[in-house]
Amino acid sequence: MADQKHIDDFSGTSTTGHEWDGIRELDTPLPRWWLWTFYATIIFAVVYWVFMPSWPGVTGYARGFLGYSSRAAVDASMIQAKQAMAGMRDRLATTSLADIEKSPDLLEFAAAGGRSAFAVNCSQCHGADAGGRRGFPNLNDDDWLWGGKLDDVDFTITHGVRNGADPDARSSQMPRFLADGILTQAQIGDVADYALSLSGATHDAVAAARGQPLFAENCAACHGDKGEGNKDFGAPRLSDKIWLYGGDRNTIIQSISYARNGVMPNWGARFDAETIKELTIYVHSLGGGQ
């Protein structure tokens, strides 16, 4: 610091005494409003320390006089949200699925609840938009393995599919036609061509003709004579354009040879009845509901 205050010639303001290569730093005072704001923030900080959780300690932290905790605040708001929804959820509990669909406010409430429950629990397999993926059905379309009516969807969600945990779970078992020695590789190829012919896809007509009696003998019991499927067994309709595992010949041969047995948890064990209803309504509302 220079001993004597240096006054800048141009601005008439004193300098700090710092100098770099002949450039001096002006000692312009801080605006008063800025200073007051600055002091106010310091005071605010001290008050905050006193009232709010602030300093960390070895085994805990200073909790502050107000005893605020963000975890408690979340719990409180969750309880509050539950209470706010209680009236609607009570109505859901006492209203049948069909009547929920007829009541606009209940329908909206249920679909919204179902959407969030779906996002947390179902989207891992069925996709965030319920668009499905290979092996996991698309819930937006009009193709249903176990039925697309409200009660069917409700039952499927509650008890699940082939999960071994729920005795009422949707259940059926397709034989592994090659692995279990029921059909030969050549026969399976013929059946695959016949299956392709059912939905009008390109196929080998000669092979399909060979496959037809094999299909009638081995597959029609579940899938139907014309491949129309059977919702009681979750046997997919083969005469439509939707293929859960893929509709090319090789994939169909694979499916026949080693079978497909998709599974789904029994959500009734995890959710209350209202949430199941919400999920049912939501899934049913996606566009394919019957």
Added chain:
Amino acid sequence: MNVQATTPGVAEFDVRPVNKKANRSFYAKRVKIHPKRAQGAFRRLKWIVMAVTLTIYYVTPWLRWSRGLGAPDQAVLIDFEHRRFYFFFIELWPQEVYYFTGLLVMAGIGLFFMTSLAGRVWCGYACPQTVWTDLFLVVERAVEGDRNARIRLDKAPFGIAKLRKRATKHALWLLIALATGGGWVFYFADAPTLARDLLQLQAPMAAYVTIGILTFTTYVFGGLMREQVCIYMCPWPRIQGAMLDEESLVVTYHEWRGEPRGKHQKSSTGARLGDCVDCNACVVVCPMGIDIRDGQQLECITCALCIDACNGVMKKLGRPANLIGYDTLANDRRRAVGQPTHYRLWRPRTILYATLWSVLGLFMVYALATRADLEISVLHDRSPMFVALMDGGLRNGYTVRALNKRHDERRLHLAIAGLPGAELTIVGQQGADIVVPPDDVRSIKAYVRLPTGAVRPPSTDFRFVLTDAVGRSSAQYDTVFRGPE
């Protein structure tokens, strides 16, 4: 001999222009300004402007305007809750916020235009800071007296009399401030209802908080900070320098006529002096604490009170008026050398501002006049983009919002165009007629289904068309139909 005495018949004021650039320091505290009361044509004009602007401010929310059943009958209302803005016969929806943007742009250009023509008339007459400071000064003068009395009161020791005056003044200021904040909130709710609720302490907290904040800012800005708001806080004095040129009317001191200033007709050397008798009347009335004789300066808000003050003095001395007056800098120069004056109102700058302002205004009027009373907006489902169906067909989902801006319920027909073979279904209802409540929006879910065999590239453009049942008006929205890549 150099005798200093006052000019006969003219009061001389001992006053220092505290906000003169050379007198201001970053380190010094603000020096309080005690403007003396001015009298004259401009002061009268300012009283009128003050009365008009304050009347508009306070009365507007109480004007009624009938809009029919179920709609608010307040002429000017910003209804945040229902997201509407009402202005007499105009009703705006939130998505029409561009009308506000347009109005603000017009206000800006209008300000540029006014400034380039007549200087800072906004600052001097109509700016709320000026109007309210003027109002606060009136109160101050009524309670504490004019300049000299106020200065005496400032210097007086603290006592009962001083306390009483100060308390009265601040109480009145706070009342005005409260009324200012109180006036503001009526623009945002039904005024009579809100007034009753406010008095019964049942109004929404937001109303009290808003009144509180505006009371505080009005009191601080109008009562305590005054000229500092203009000099330090407001960006406009800095911007307006770019709008002014030498053809703009500004408050000018005719230096060629006034100088050399002096208290006598002749100086000690016998040379003829200028018209300025250096009485400081112009400085003592200045609410900004400057000396207009220093020339154009940022601190001057062109309130023209110095013109009134000086003209009073000139009249007493029997000299021509307007030693300080509204003039352009170019004319001031012409007068100095005895050339005839002329005003150039139309210059490229003013023509540009006026043209922009008019074009924008006409465009807004046109847009407002041809504004549709129904609207449609369509959101294509993003997830999933499309759904393949059993029969090989494709389905796309859309959220359609139909807006009915009329105050009666309407049956609107929804249709699609440009997608041959496609069929439209609305979820939860039969048919394609949507009933939309009065002055409201209805959101529906619609499916468009394209059967198998139809031409379907990954993306096809088509449109939704919404038609009034009687076919008077329609609206459309372009969107796409998506299929597999």
